Amino acid sequence: MxxxxxxxxxxxxxxxxxxxxxxxxxxxxxxxxxxxxxxxxxxxxxxxxxxxxxxxxxxxxxxxxxxxxxxxxxxxxxxxxxxxxxxxxxxxxxxxxxxxxxxxxxxxxxxxxxxxxxxxxxxxxxxxxxxxxxxxxxxxxxxxxxxxxxxxxxxxxxxxxxxxxxxxxxxxxxxxxxxxxxxxxxxxxxxxxxxxxxxxxxxxxxxxxxxxxxxxxxxxxxxxxxxxxxxxxxxxxxxxxxxxxxxxxxxxxxxxxxxxxxxxxxxxxxxxxxxxxxxxxxxxxxxxxxxxxxxxxxxxxxxxxxxxxxxxxxxxxxxxxxxxxxxxxxxxxxxxxxxxxxxxxxxxxxxxxxxxxxxxxxxLGQPVRRRDSAIWFFPHHGDTWFRMPQISMRDGNYTLIAWLPQREVGVSLDEWLATSDPDRVELYDVSVDPSQSNDIASKHPELVSSMKKEMTALWREMRDEGLASQTQAD
Missing domain, CATH: 3.40.720.10 (Alkaline Phosphatase, subunit A)
Incomplete structure (x- = not known):
């Protein structure tokens, strides 16, 4: 192998x-x-x-x-x-x-x-x-x-x-x-x-x-x-x-x-x-x-x-x-x-x-059953870096893109990570829009709501486990 x-x-x-x-x-x-x-x-x-x-x-x-x-x-x-x-x-x-x-x-x-x-x-x-x-x-x-x-x-x-x-x-x-x-x-x-x-x-x-x-x-x-x-x-x-x-x-x-x-x-x-x-x-x-x-x-x-x-x-x-x-x-x-x-x-x-x-x-080109949607993070701490989002999650052909709220002056990075949840979002159907050019969030409010709920739960769970592991390592 x-x-x-x-x-x-x-x-x-x-x-x-x-x-x-x-x-x-x-x-x-x-x-x-x-x-x-x-x-x-x-x-x-x-x-x-x-x-x-x-x-x-x-x-x-x-x-x-x-x-x-x-x-x-x-x-x-x-x-x-x-x-x-x-x-x-x-x-x-x-x-x-x-x-x-x-x-x-x-x-x-x-x-x-x-x-x-x-x-x-x-x-x-x-x-x-x-x-x-x-x-x-x-x-x-x-x-x-x-x-x-x-x-x-x-x-x-x-x-x-x-x-x-x-x-x-x-x-x-x-x-x-x-x-x-x-x-x-x-x-x-x-x-x-x-x-x-x-x-x-x-x-x-x-x-x-x-x-x-x-x-x-x-x-x-x-x-x-x-x-x-x-x-x-x-x-x-x-x-x-x-x-x-x-x-x-x-x-x-x-x-x-x-x-x-x-x-x-x-x-x-x-x-x-x-x-x-x-x-x-x-x-x-x-x-x-x-x-x-x-x-x-x-x-x-x-x-x-x-x-x-x-x-x-x-x-x-x-x-x-x-x-x-x-x-x-x-x-x-x-x-x-x-x-x-x-x-x-x-x-x-x-x-x-x-x-x-x-x-x-x-x-083999056959469907795969997943417990949770696939999720990816890039944990930069603000909008400066290309004004990019921090999180994406795939559910079938739909991708939810999310931004965390802007970190306020005086708030530490640890505190910001530990307390921030997905805020602004966009939704794309990558099967027809692989370039993610057409945000369809306004057309699918129920789907956005359910996906954002799952994203928030996964984000909190993975973030908290990671922060705990950092603390133990320190």
């Missing part, structure tokens, strides 16, 4: 999801061998929360991942991960790449790391996002199995995939089933692919096609950043090649037909900085290379709109999932753990609120 998680890859960034520019032949081929999920979602709208949701099956708010509320948040040892579940069923487990659930330092790791969370073998990058050594062209510092590995030359996706291939072919116990969790940094910033990749997109045709790309109705900078698009497209192309090499090793080992492989992303695509503040526009040139697209969806990374959390989802399981199919059934990042539990006949971890469900039927 393999889960491959890209970083900040948008719903519209792959050719098999309609991108007219980027060459992704390996992922396109992979999609043709299994199911392409049209309504696949990450468990959060930013990095760490999504990763916590994927591993635990729990909404990340429950485990304290408020993200900007407390950047020292980490995945506590008492959380039960999918790797720990699989180890209990005799699986050998491995992790590669961006952990982002605790602090990995050059000479140690702080708080529970991958080895404490169920991984027998792991190779984690010491930096969660930005490379203080100078960017993708410079050596990277890694930790392997808790010990400093030193610096390694190469690009993140190449280094981690090459190590994962070596483990798959030569290092694992071949008498055991295995679980691989491979997390690339690409196409997260800093973006700087090999010249051979960026050069493919430095031409007039790309210039013309880029003008047709949609960016979720998120404002782009007034300054000219167009020269950087070749680097973003080249990075996605490079990621596709790395994934293709991993799949080739799986095939060479004779494991292709017996291995479920899931490819997805941790959230929607990053946007260049365009935030207007009282002192004027501030810039972050490292993000000027962000040309990822949510396709027809609204919003990007951080946004609770669909573009912030609806992501590519490709799943292959030969002989079980029909080839060359598509599914428009919602699958959420929280569903990964309970779905895997069902596949290996393991119990879902007891004594905790697990929000995901066994959603394997979604891979």
């Amino acid at each position: 393999i889960v491959f998680l890209a970083d900040d890859l948008g719903y519209g960034d792959l050719a098999c999801y309609g991108n007219p520019i980027v060459q992704t032949p390996h992922l396109d081929r992979f999609a043709s061998q299994g199911v392409r999920m049209i309504d696949c979602h990450s468990g959060g709208t930013v990095c760490s929360p999504s990763r916590a949701a994927l591993l635990t099956g729990r909404n990340p708010y429950r485990s304290g991942f408020f993200y900007i509320h407390n950047k020292d948040t980490f995945l506590r040892d008492e959380e039960v991960t999918v790797a720990e579940v699989l180890k209990g069923k005799g699986y050998e487990t491995g992790f590669w790449g961006k952990w982002h659930l605790s602090t990995l330092e050059k000479d140690r790791y702080v708080h529970p790391g991958p080895g404490d969370q169920g991984f027998d073998y792991w190779m984690g990058t010491t930096l969660n996002a930005f490379d203080e050594l100078g960017g993708p062209r410079r050596p990277k510092a890694f930790i392997k199995n808790g010990e400093p590995l030193g610096t390694v030359d190469g690009w993140y996706c190449d280094v981690i995939v090459d190590d994962a291939r070596e483990w798959l072919a030569n290092q694992r116990d071949k008498q055991k089933p295995f679980f691989m969790y491979v997390c690339s940094h690409e196409p997260h910033t800093p973006i700087d692919p090999p010249e051979e990749y960026s050069a493919r997109y430095d031409n007039a045709n790309v210039e013309r096609l880029e003008k047709e790309i949609q960016y979720g109705r998120v404002k782009r900078p007034a300054r000219d950043i167009s020269d950087h698009k070749k680097d973003y497209y080249g990075t996605v192309n490079q990621l596709d090649d790395a994934f293709g090499r991993l799949m080739k090793t799986l095939e060479d080992e004779g494991l292709e037909k017996d291995t479920l492989v899931l490819f997805t992303s941790d959230n929607g695509p990053e946007a260049p900085v365009t935030v207007e503040e009282s002192l004027g526009q501030w810039e972050d040139p490292i993000r000027d290379k962000c040309f990822g697209s949510p396709g027809v969806l609204r919003g990007m990374k951080r946004f609770p709109f669909e573009g912030g959390h609806r992501v590519p989802g490709l799943v292959r399981y030969p002989g079980v999932i029909p080839a060359n199919t598509r599914s428009d059934v919602l699958f959420n990042g929280t569903d990964i753990l309970p779905t895997i539990c069902s596949l290996v006949d393991a119990d879902v971890p007891a004594g905790r609120n697990v929000d995901g469900v066994d959603a394997f039927d979604a891979f």
